[in-house]
Amino acid sequence: MVVFLCVPKSVLASTGDRSQMFYSCLQDCLAQNCSGSVTHSNHETYFKFFHLKKKKLGSSQDSQSFFILRALHWTCSDECKYFCMWPTVNWFVEAEIGVQQFYGKWPFIRFWGIQEPAATLFSILNLVGHVVMIRRFRKEVKPSAPFYLMTHYFCIICCQAWLWSTIFHIRDVRFTEIMDYLGAFSMVLFSVYHFFVRVLAFQSHSSQYSLFFGMAIGFFFVYHSYTTFFVKMDYGYNMLINIAFGAVNILGWSIWCLKFYKRRPYVKQCAAFLALVAFTTLFELLDFPPLFWVFDAHALWHLSTAPLAILWYKFLIDDCNYMEGQKLNLEKLA
Known part of the structure; x- marks a missing residue:
């Protein structure tokens, strides 16, 4: 009886991930933490990045269990995207542009690896x-x-x-x-x-x-x-x-x-x-x-x-x- 249960949402690029601030942050993060590979998910590299991010932000959503994130296949590049999304969101809000979507989705606080x-x-x-x-x-x-x-x-x-x-x-x-x-x-x-x-x-x-x-x-x-x-x-x-x-x-x-x-x-x-x-x-x-x-x-x-x-x-x-x-x-x- 559900009509719109499957109404799709675009997964193409959005304003947020197309912004220069997000792009620059993402490229720097990938280069410093993911060996320059967007798809790199080496255990040691990811582990270092996890603790680096935790040290920098210190927020509850970024102190989640490393093993839960790994189990849910959050790769090093995914972590970089999530890490760079929030300062970009803050910039959009401060510039009075309003919150923008990233990769077809609104920004959500992650809880124990759960995306939404x-x-x-x-x-x-x-x-x-x-x-x-x-x-x-x-x-x-x-x-x-x-x-x-x-x-x-x-x-x-x-x-x-x-x-x-x-x-x-x-x-x-x-x-x-x-x-x-x-x-x-x-x-x-x-x-x-x-x-x-x-x-x-x-x-x-x-x-x-x-x-x-x-x-x-x-x-x-x-x-x-x-x-x-x-x-x-x-x-x-x-x-x-x-x-x-x-x-x-x-x-x-x-x-x-x-x-x-x-x-x-x-x-x-x-x-x-x-x-x-x-x-x-x-x-x-x-x-x-x-x-x-x-x-x-x-x-x-x-x-x-x-x-x-x-x-x-x-x-x-x-x-x-x-x-x-x-x-x-x-x-x-x-």
Whole structure:
């Protein structure tokens, strides 16, 4: 049900990293600490630079465990970029130019090697929400109810999507970025499949149609994953297909709600969920420097989506129980 979960952010050069101050600082840092190699990550050289930076700055974010930074693959060049970013930010602020982005991202204070602490925490909250609510679903819905397994598949896909979101916000590298996008896209696609199967419930040949549509969705996801990994990470195309499938999903469920909300009071929960999803996406459309160097619009969007899982699973619980009653009625008539 998430439309903008995969809206990409440019990773090209930004005003901050194009500035002369940042460039000069970076070149000096690389030459003095990384043997002149941007990709150099020799253990001894990195170790010396880690302690040099700690001695110079003495701040809490720069006294993090050396071994944690190494485990998260913060290379010597990465440390130089982080080290040079903050004096450049201060210069922009003092010159009244305003905070600028670096390599397509706002400057964040790193915490124990975590690149975006707030977005990481709020991604975990979203994951926990699904785990908690699927436990409630199991208590209130019989295993024999229609869509019992479907809801579990939905939960698994959402959990892996939020897991990759967590990993990506901990450390943004090409692999974690792609897995974050693909994890979120799998959630969007499965939501479309869920809607399609729900509409066909109890209709003739519904199983065949659901199987065919599921295979089509699955093959498209595999193809998209292959091209993203091995051909090109096309940010514009990625955004386009996510918005397209998300719009179909939202529009479809909205029409379904309009059709049944008078006869089935619990459908209002679905309608409320859709309205809140549309409202929370306003955070994703906003873009401002992080508050306290921690909370940006994207992180606040993740925070706003965390409670929505509760509302959606409440709807799924009531809908599954309703369909269980329908199934029993059909069995009596048979």
